[in-house]
Amino acid sequence: MWDYSDKVMDYFRNPRNMGELKDANGIGKVGSMACGDVMYLYLKIDPKTEVIEKATFKTFGCASAIASASILTEMVIGKKIDEALKITNKDIVEALGGLPQAKFHCSVMGSEALEAAVNDYRGIKPEEKEELEGKLVCKCFAVTDKLIEKVVRENHLTTVEEVTAFTKAGGACGSCKEEIKEIIDRVNSHPCCQI
Numbered sequence: 001m002w003d004y005s006d007k008v009m010d011y012f013r014n015p016r017n018m019g020e021l022k023d024a025n026g027i028g029k030v031g032s033m034a035c036g037d038v039m040y041l042y043l044k045i046d047p048k049t050e051v052i053e054k055a056t057f058k059t060f061g062c063a064s065a066i067a068s069a070s071i072l073t074e075m076v077i078g079k080k081i082d083e084a085l086k087i088t089n090k091d092i093v094e095a096l097g098g099l100p101q102a103k104f105h106c107s108v109m110g111s112e113a114l115e116a117a118v119n120d121y122r123g124i125k126p127e128e129k130e131e132l133e134g135k136l137v138c139k140c141f142a143v144t145d146k147l148i149e150k151v152v153r154e155n156h157l158t159t160v161e162e163v164t165a166f167t168k169a170g171g172a173c174g175s176c177k178e179e180i181k182e183i184i185d186r187v188n189s190h191p192c193c194q195i
């Protein structure tokens with residue numbers, strides 16, 4: 001049994017804003033059934049003000065995936081999209097009163113789903129999105145170099161094991177571990193890349 005905070009358990013047992021949003025104009029999907037977690041984030045954005053008026057989610061995953069998506073919907077409602085995009089996985093973890101390290105990838109899925117929903121709203125096509133997302137590093141879990149760089153930078157990660165906890169990358173066949181290590185070293189050796 002994972003050691004979840006009371007807040008995670010509350011959001012898991014009583015998820016807020018769960019379900020599909022019929023009038024959504026931005027829909028983000030991350031993960032896949034093959035990888036064991038899927039998250040959909042639905043946004044209704046006012047095109048004049050770019051304020052997120054409504055947000056809901058659907059997820060197939062564990063308690064922390066449900067809690068991360070649910071609290072994220074509450075965090076973005078009422079914010080302008082540029083402001084909402086500043087929410088990092090760290091903010092989601094903090095808002096939940098913490099997550100077990102092995103479940104950090106759920107919070108990363110939340111911030112990715114948000115980005116994907118905004119891309120969808122902005123009409124960024126999947127091919128362009130791929131360019132923005134970068135090169136595929138972990139084929140087992142479809143994790144790109146851009147995502148690894150982002151979590152390493154934002155969370156000050158130094159080991160492959162930590163990257164696995166945050167993204168799942170490296171957690172299956174392990175053939176991508178060397179490349180993950182290179183990315184960690186690259187980000188950490190450039191002080192200008194640190195936050």
Ligand code: FES
Pocket residue numbers: 137138139140141169170171172173174175176177
């Ligand atoms: S390619 Fe990354 S774990 Fe298999």
